[in-house]
Amino acid sequence: MKPPAVRSRDTAYLLTAQRPQRPEPSLRTSDVEDAELAQAAVRGDPDAFGQLIDRHGLAARRAARAILRDEDEADDAVQEGMLAAWRAIARFEPARPFRPWLMRIVVNAALDALRRSRVRQAEPLGETIESAELGPDRRAEASLLRAKLDAGLATLPERQRIALVLFDAEGWAHADIAATLGVPEGTVRSYVFHARRAMRRSLGTLAEGMK
């Protein structure tokens, strides 16, 4: 039997309608560790909050970048959100999950920044270090993919962007995303569904452009 032709990772994604399904990983252990660190942070331990930053800082950055689509503004918004969370840590209720509480603060900071910068034209997200290390063909392909992803994200309402990133990129449960956004779980499912459909439309044009 002839082996399948080698495809790039990115285009392989575009040619596959249905992906292998994997159960959502359990977050219980992570939540327990978060709760212990959050309790220490509530008592005023900055090292514990630093560990929480290590655990959730990049997810917060990705969510902020999805909302703002501007690197510097997103990083500033995450920092503003983290500082706000640290100042308000005494008001955190340890019985509740920490992650949605933190992300809600960061998301609100990013949405505030977005409202402030509505008048400015958003710049497309820049290249990552990884793409700079690729060869010319792969760089061009990656650049095109980035542009399409960015264009796809730009078509989505902010809440759909957040739901898509937290669900598919971060692996969050619908319940945690619902707590972050302050909406019912069914609404989160709807956000993810519509966001995926829009992204599929956007990425589909990438496959045509590569023929």
Next chain:
Amino acid sequence: MTLSPFDNQRDEELGRLLREQLTGPAPEAFLRRLRLAVAGAPVDPWEVLAGWARPRLIALAIAAGLLLWLGAWFEGARSVPDAGVMVASLPSHAVVSSQPPAVDEIMAALRERP
């Protein structure tokens, strides 16, 4: 990419692409920046006190309310009049006087009672 509103599964490939797109350069430096920002912004001690005090104040208010209710309940139980006893109210000079009150004073006090 799965396209069902009832789908509970992550789309691994889309998730990977989004992570690559959105993580940004120098993630370790970014986390270090956040930690430094937090380390340079100590928590307001009043916030800590407020966070510590709120649940205790609520508990204290509940306990005080319970005690007041119990006190009022005992007071009410104790002040129920005995139907068989009629207490006359004598004029004050008759109460403090070392002499026994006159009969007409006792009769007047009894007649004044409702």
